[in-house]
Amino acid sequence: CSRWEEEKNEDGVKWMQLEHRGPYFVPPYEPLPKDVHFYYDGKPLKLSLATEEVATFYAKMLDHEYTTKEIFQNNFFHDWRKEMTSEEQEIIKDLDKCDFGEIHKYFVDKNEARKALPKEEKQKLKEEADKIQEEYGYCILDGHREKIGNFKTEPPGLFRGRGEHPKMGMLKKRIMPEDVIINCSKDSKIPKPPEGHKWKEVRFDNTVTWLASWTENIQNTLKYIMLNPSSKLKGEKDWQKYEVARRLKDVVHTIRAQYRKDWKSKEIKKRQRAVALYFIDKLALRAGNEKEEGETADTVGCCSLRVEHIQLHPQLDGQEHVVEFDFLGKDSIRYYNKVSVEKPVFKNLQLFMKNKDPTDDLFDHLNTTFLNKHLQHLMDGLTAKVFRTYNASITLQEQLKALTNPEDNIAGKLLSYNRANRAVAILCNHQRSIPKTFAKSMQVLQEKIDAKKKQVEEAQEEVKKAEDEFKDTKDAKAEANVEKKKKLLKRLEEQLAKMNIQATDKEENKQIALGTSKLNYLDPRITVAWCKKFGIPIERIYNKTQREKFAWAIDMTGEDFEF
DNA sequence: CCTGAAGACTCAGAAATATAAGT
DNA sequence: TACTTATATTTCTGAGTCTTCAG
Numbered sequence: 001c002s003r004w005e006e007e008k009n010e011d012g013v014k015w016m017q018l019e020h021r022g023p024y025f026v027p028p029y030e031p032l033p034k035d036v037h038f039y040y041d042g043k044p045l046k047l048s049l050a051t052e053e054v055a056t057f058y059a060k061m062l063d064h065e066y067t068t069k070e071i072f073q074n075n076f077f078h079d080w081r082k083e084m085t086s087e088e089q090e091i092i093k094d095l096d097k098c099d100f101g102e103i104h105k106y107f108v109d110k111n112e113a114r115k116a117l118p119k120e121e122k123q124k125l126k127e128e129a130d131k132i133q134e135e136y137g138y139c140i141l142d143g144h145r146e147k148i149g150n151f152k153t154e155p156p157g158l159f160r161g162r163g164e165h166p167k168m169g170m171l172k173k174r175i176m177p178e179d180v181i182i183n184c185s186k187d188s189k190i191p192k193p194p195e196g197h198k199w200k201e202v203r204f205d206n207t208v209t210w211l212a213s214w215t216e217n218i219q220n221t222l223k224y225i226m227l228n229p230s231s232k233l234k235g236e237k238d239w240q241k242y243e244v245a246r247r248l249k250d251v252v253h254t255i256r257a258q259y260r261k262d263w264k265s266k267e268i269k270k271r272q273r274a275v276a277l278y279f280i281d282k283l284a285l286r287a288g289n290e291k292e293e294g295e296t297a298d299t300v301g302c303c304s305l306r307v308e309h310i311q312l313h314p315q316l317d318g319q320e321h322v323v324e325f326d327f328l329g330k331d332s333i334r335y336y337n338k339v340s341v342e343k344p345v346f347k348n349l350q351l352f353m354k355n356k357d358p359t360d361d362l363f364d365h366l367n368t369t370f371l372n373k374h375l376q377h378l379m380d381g382l383t384a385k386v387f388r389t390y391n392a393s394i395t396l397q398e399q400l401k402a403l404t405n406p407e408d409n410i411a412g413k414l415l416s417y418n419r420a421n422r423a424v425a426i427l428c429n430h431q432r433s434i435p436k437t438f439a440k441s442m443q444v445l446q447e448k449i450d451a452k453k454k455q456v457e458e459a460q461e462e463v464k465k466a467e468d469e470f471k472d473t474k475d476a477k478a479e480a481n482v483e484k485k486k487k488l489l490k491r492l493e494e495q496l497a498k499m500n501i502q503a504t505d506k507e508e509n510k511q512i513a514l515g516t517s518k519l520n521y522l523d524p525r526i527t528v529a530w531c532k533k534f535g536i537p538i539e540r541i542y543n544k545t546q547r548e549k550f551a552w553a554i555d556m557t558g559e560d561f562e563f
Numbered sequence: 564c565c566t567g568a569a570g571a572c573t574c575a576g577a578a579a580t581a582t583a584a585g586t
Numbered sequence: 587t588a589c590t591t592a593t594a595t596t597t598c599t600g601a602g603t604c605t606t607c608a609g
Contacts, residue, residue, distance in 0.1 A: 154599065162576080162600065208571065222570060287603065296601080330602055331575055372604075385603060432576065441592070513576065520574050543595065
C-alpha cells in the first residue's frame with residue numbers, strides 16, 4: 001500500500017525527478033524497389049523520394065472506404081502536390097490519372113510475407129521490439145521506474161479523422177527531433193537527440209507530467225508523450241477523480257433540488273443552465289464545448305445542442321413530454337434516445353426553441369464555462385464531466401446489488417457483472433460497430449447449443465433406462481450405473497447452461513463497447529469489493545493491464561467498500 | 564479584469580497484434 | 587501436432603474536457 005501513500009507535493013508540482021531517453025523515432029522512409037511503378041495517365045513515372053513517400057501513404061489505404069470520398073481525395077491531392085518537384089507538378093495534375101495499383105499490391109504482398117515468416121524470424125523481430133521497449137519505454141520518476149504510455153513518435157501518413165472530418169486525407173508530417181520539446185529534470189541524464197540532430201528545446205518543468213511534446217501539423221495542436229496508466233502519477237489522479245465523484249454523491253440531492261427550482265427562474269440564462277444540467281445528470285451527456293467551425297467534424301454535446309437535434313412530443317407511445325434526441329456526439333457516434341422528461345423541462349424546451357431556426361443553438365445563453373463556474377460554486381472540484389463518472393459508478397454499484405444472485409455459479413455471477421457493466425455503457429452511449437464476424441460466430445454458437453441439447457436429451461433417456469434396469473434387477477451394478485448416468489447428465493446440463501449464458505451475453509453485447517466505461521468511468525473499488533464479497537477471482541474481470549492500472553484499488557479495497 | 568487561444572490532460576473506438584480454441 | 591480461425595489484448599492517435607496564459 002505504501003506506494004500510494006507517499007507524501008504529496010505542494011501546489012502543482014508533479015515530480016522532483018524525471019529521467020528518460022526521449023521519444024523513439026519511427027524508421028526513415030524506405031524507397032520502393034525498382035520494379036514497383038507508379039503510373040500516370042497509363043505511363044510509368046519515376047517519382048522523387050518525397051513525392052513517392054506520400055504516394056505510398058495513399059496507396060496503402062486504397063481498399064479503405066476513406067479514399068473514395070471527395071474531401072479525402074482533394075485534401076490528399078492538394079498536400080501531395082506541395083511535396084512534388086516543379087517537374088512533377090507540371091505532369092501530375094489529375095488524381096484520376098494516377099495509378100497506385102502496383103504500389104498497393106506491393107504493400108499487400110509485403111504484409112502477407114511478414115505474416116508467413118518462419119517462427120524464428122518472427123521471434124527475432126519480437127526480440128528487437130522488446131529491446132526498443134526496454135530502452136525507450138520506461139522512465140525514472142521520483143526514484144520509481146515507470147512505464148511510458150506512448151514512447152514512439154507518430155509515423156507520417158494521411159490524417160483520418162472520425163466521421164465527416166473536413167481535414168481527412170491531409171498529409172500528417174514526419175516528426176523530427178527538431179520539432180520535439182524534451183521535459184526532464186535538470187540534474188538527470190538529458191536524452192541525446194539522434195545522430196546529427198538536435199531537440200527543439202529542453203525544458204525542466206515539474207508542474208506538468210509530460211516527457212516530450214511536439215506540435216502536430218493538421219490541427220496545430222500539441223501532442224504529448226506521457227506515462228502509462230499503471231504509473232503512480234496516473235493512478236493517483238484516477239483515484240482522485242473517483243473521490244471527487246464520491247463527494248458529489250453527498251450533495252447531488254441538493255443540486256437536483258436546486259436545478260428544479262431554477263427551471264422557474266426569471267433569468268433565461270439560469271433556466272437554460274438548469275435544463276442543461278438536468279440532461280447532463282439524467283442522460284449522462286457530455287458538457288459540449290463550442291468548436292471552431294470547419295476545423296473538425298460537426299458533433300455536439302449538451303451545451304452545444306442545436307434546435308435540429310431534438311424533437312418534442314407532448315404524447316408518444318403512451319408517455320407524456322417526450323424529448324427525442326438525435327445528434328452526433330464525440331467521435332461522431334450517434335446519440336438517439338426518446339426520453340420522458342418532467343413537465344417544466346418540456347415547457348422550457350418549447351420556450352427555448354421558439355422562433356429559432358433548426359441550426360440555432362438550443363441553449364443560446366449558455367456555454368460550458370458558465371455552467372462549470374456554477375458547478376464549482378456548488379461543490380469544490382465539480383465540473384460537468386463528474387456527473388458522468390458519478391452516475392456511471394453509482395449505476396454499477398446499484399446494478400450489481402440488484403442483479404447478483406449469491407446462489408449462482410461463477411459464470412452466472414460474471415453474466416450479472418457484464419449486465420451491470422452494460423447498463424453503464426448504455427447510459428454513457430458507448431457503442432462499437434458490430435464485429436464483422438458476429439453473425440457467423442453467433443450461428444456457430446447456436447449450432448453448438450443445439451447439439452448439446454440433443455446430448456442432454458439422450459442422457460436423460462439413458463438415465464431413465466438405467467433406472468428401469470435397476471428397478472428390475474435391484475443389483476448393485478445397476479445402481480452404480482444409474483449414478484454414473486446421472487452424473488453425466490448433470491455435467492451436460494451445466495455445459496448447456498454455460499453456453500446459453502455465453503450466447504445471451506454475446507447477443508446483448510454486440511453493439512455495445514464495455515471497455516471505455518470499465519477503464520474510465522467505473523470506480524474500480526466497486527468491482528474489487530464485489531469480487532471479494534462473492535469470491536470471484538479478480539482476473540476474471542480485469543486482465544493484466546487493467547490490474548496494473550487499478551493496482552491502487554486492488555491494494556486498498558475491502559469487500560465492504562461503498563462508493 | 565476579461566476573453567479567446569494555447570496547453571494539458573482524460574476519454575474514445577478502430578485497427579493491429581497476440582493468444583486461445585478448434586480441426 | 588500443425589495449421590486455421592476466433593477471441594482477447596494492446597496499440598494507436600483522434601476527440602473531447604477543463605485549466606491556464608497572454609494580450
